[in-house]
Amino acid sequence: SRREVFAVAQLGPIHLADDKASAVARLVEMLREAHARGARWVTFPELALTTFFPRYIYDDPAEYDQFYEEGLPSPAMVPLFEEAKRLGVGFYLGYAEKVTEGGETHRFNTAVLVSPNGDILGKYRKIHLPGTKDPIGDLEFEHLEKRYFEVGDLGFPTFATPSGRFGMCICNDRRWPETFRTMALRGAEVFMLGYNTPTRNIHHPEPAHLREFHNRLSLESAAYQNGAWVMAAAKCGAEDGFAMIGGSAIVAPTGETVARCVSEEDEVISYACDLDLGAYIRRSVFDFKRHRRPEHYGPITGQ
């Protein structure tokens, strides 16, 4: 077996008035707790440095640029990068990324993967952006990810790490089986993801319990159908009164949830994951080479 302790660090609310330094201090505290439990890797949430700002309407980049990071590590991230390197803990971190290349500015909803020795292994830029570009006029809040982010341009890469091959995705990506299958076909044994999921679906009225159920269903099916571990970290609780679900979880390749947060606050969960556990699934029922029939999957690849 190949056992390694993985942690998921759930964040409670970050309010609009909270500064990035206080958010990063909370991440560092959870990193230390994860390290004290023997964790080699920590998964933090999507947009982990700020409130979930796509709920608000801004027109001018001068108003919303405050939420983005430039460079890696950005100045705000430095304490986390330094402490993680000192402790020898690798991590996944979600953040709003602003890049200027060739005189053009781009904004993405991004996650970075950092190795336990402090090397930046790579980035993922969110591909399935939910919500709208223009406000829908909901009385409570909006979901304007298409306004504040471009569709990710890096595909679904996977990364060789000292503990195996990992893939990353972000929030809404977890609802799409193509996300995980693409990474699994590229050899991923661990999927890391962060999320901010409003408790109320403003686009479709549905019973409240479905939000939690669909989160869990997506994580467990992704794990089982690809024979991989899933590390899923929520930012949750009520940010300035806007409620988001918790339910951060570690899911085994059997599809079984082995650890789950019980609060809607900052909370660390961990598990000694056997990375060989998925191998029998990938050798048997989901041996892609022997059993997949891509010649019959035309519509999925747009053929």
Ligand code: CDT
């Ligand atoms: N952050 C994010 O992607 N949230 C979405 C909300 C969907 S409702 C517009 C999610 O899939 O959880």
